[in-house]
Amino acid sequence: MLSAKNVSKSFGGFQALSGCSIEIGAQSITGIIGPNGAGKSTLFNIVGGLIPPDAGAIALEGRNIVDLRPDEMAQAGLVRTFQISRELGQLTVLENMLLASSGMSGDSVWRNFCSPSRVRAEQQHAIAKGRALLEQVNLWQLANEPAKNLSGGQKKLLEISRALMLDPKIILLDEPTAGVSPLMTKVLGETIIKLRGQGLTFAIIEHDMDVIAELCNPIYVLAEGRTLTSGTFKDVASNRDVMHAYLGKVA
Numbered sequence: 303m304l305s306a307k308n309v310s311k312s313f314g315g316f317q318a319l320s321g322c323s324i325e326i327g328a329q330s331i332t333g334i335i336g337p338n339g340a341g342k343s344t345l346f347n348i349v350g351g352l353i354p355p356d357a358g359a360i361a362l363e364g365r366n367i368v369d370l371r372p373d374e375m376a377q378a379g380l381v382r383t384f385q386i387s388r389e390l391g392q393l394t395v396l397e398n399m400l401l402a403s404s405g406m407s408g409d410s411v412w413r414n415f416c417s418p419s420r421v422r423a424e425q426q427h428a429i430a431k432g433r434a435l436l437e438q439v440n441l442w443q444l445a446n447e448p449a450k451n452l453s454g455g456q457k458k459l460l461e462i463s464r465a466l467m468l469d470p471k472i473i474l475l476d477e478p479t480a481g482v483s484p485l486m487t488k489v490l491g492e493t494i495i496k497l498r499g500q501g502l503t504f505a506i507i508e509h510d511m512d513v514i515a516e517l518c519n520p521i522y523v524l525a526e527g528r529t530l531t532s533g534t535f536k537d538v539a540s541n542r543d544v545m546h547a548y549l550g551k552v553a
């Protein structure tokens with residue numbers, strides 16, 4: 303589904319990624335782990351089109367996507383989720399969903415004026431789609447609530463639902479369970495597994511090893527900007543290089 307080959311990136315002389323490679327199979331839930339500062343989020347920022355790599359190739363279903371903008375990547379089927387910012391927190395849950403489905407005719411003043419019925423039909427379609435997606439994650443009853451009032455876990459479910467408005471093939475999640483209660487972590491995991499069953503592919507950066515062990519296969523371990531190893535949870539957990547990367551030479 304997605305491959306990143308030999309991706310490198312430096313920030314003012316600091317080499318955040320140096321020849322990092324990962325392969326994400328269709329309908330997999332691929333885990334990406336590694337110590338703080340390993341380059342995991344930088345890799346997602348590059349793959350998601352937020353920042354350009356210095357070198358390397360990114361392909362989605364065989365198509366080179368390295369020069370695409372985030373909105374063009376979304377159109378191609380790749381979406382990276384973002385935290386609900388303070389501004390978006392003021393909007394209701396449903397408004398957050400509708401904001402995701404950009405490119406509707408109503409965005410154009412001219413079309414609003416000339417073909418109001420088409421604009422209305424598109425809006426109704428978006429609302430129906432938003433409702434169905436929110437119902438799927440039990441957030442519909444909170445549709446008119448400002449997003450800032452949701453719990454940490456509910457916000458993560460909203461982030462994923464917002465991504466689903468774009469009909470993605472693959473969703474990138476950066477630490478989805480950070481700040482989420484154990485109960486909602488379980489709900490999030492079940493949701494991700496259910497969506498995978500519907501044909502979606504996930505790549506997940508995560509520090510919670512229980513979540514990684516439960517959801518992800520394969521797992522890539524990044525350290526100092528490189529792919530250290532990959533495999534099942536059992537493979538990587540018993541790998542001495544991985545222990546060294548996490549615990550230092552003492553290990």
Ligand SMILES: Nc1ncnc2c1ncn2[C@@H]1O[C@H](COP(=O)(O)OP(=O)(O)OP(=O)(O)O)[C@@H](O)[C@H]1O
Pocket residue numbers: 313316318336337338339340341342343344345
């Ligand atoms: N925009 C930037 N400017 C300068 N340095 C950056 C920038 N983005 C990331 N870095 C540095 O690159 C390194 C990798 O950062 P990155 O955020 O990718 O790590 P990470 O693996 O996601 O870590 P964490 O697990 O703590 O989230 C870090 O040392 C970080 O300080």
Ligand SMILES: [Mg+2]
Pocket residue numbers: 342343344
């Ligand atoms: Mg990070």
